[in-house]
Amino acid sequence: MSSPRRADAVRNRALALEAATALLSEPGATLTVEAIAARSGLGAGTVVRAFGGKDALIDAAVAALLAPVVARAGELAASKAPGEALRAFLAELMDFQAAHHGLSAGLDGLDLPGTTARRADLEAAVGDLIARAQRDGELRDDLPVGALTVLIGRTAFAVARDGSPELSAAYLTVLFAGLSPVHGR
Known part of the structure; x- marks a missing residue:
């Protein structure tokens, strides 16, 4: 008798996660238990x-959204020159942030260990791309990787919130x- 219940629980979890992620x-979508229930x-x-609980559901959904973004940084690092990989990743990250800019506001005050871990992974991936580009001589090396990671990440997020592809392209330029390195010295 427990097998069907277990299968239902697995199915319900997948449906709720799919609905929350969508x-x-x-x-402008409201992320409430009621909205997730209606969607699922x-x-x-x-x-x-x-x-x-709601926090655990939201945590799982946000972490699931961030996981492929983090993986994409590794894919680009493996397939492109360091500076090109960083630029391509930042452009894709800004597109992602523009599409999900309302996400951060709804997460305040929630207990989100999975999301916190994926954000740390994302920051580490950007830091790795920056360090690789510095080592390759494509970025100035007189600024610490950690400072650049925070500066680039926060500024990119602010620009992405505008949602303008032209502004994002101008920011990257x-x-x-x-x-x-020429401007750095």
Whole structure:
């Protein structure tokens, strides 16, 4: 008798996670247990039980959204020259941030260990791309990787919130001109 219940629990968890992830990708969508339940076709109590609480559900959904972004940094690092990989990744990251800019506001005050871990992975991936570009002589090396990671990340996020592809492209042009070794000295 426990097998069907276990299969239902697994299915319910997958449906709730899929619904939460879809809502996170919709501009202006409200991420509540009720909205997730309506999207998934489950009851609100079932949604909460599937994860043990709203925070755990949101954490799983946000971490699932960030995981492929982090993986993409590794793919680009393995397939492109360091400076090209960094520029391509930042452009893709800004597109992702523009599509999900409302996400951060809804996460304040929640207990999100999985999301915190994926954000740390993302920061480490950007730091690695920066360090590789510095070692390759494509970025000035007189600024510490950690400072550049924070500066680039926060500025890119602010520009991405505008949602303008032209502004994002201009930001990357100015950023890489300012970080070129020629301008650094």
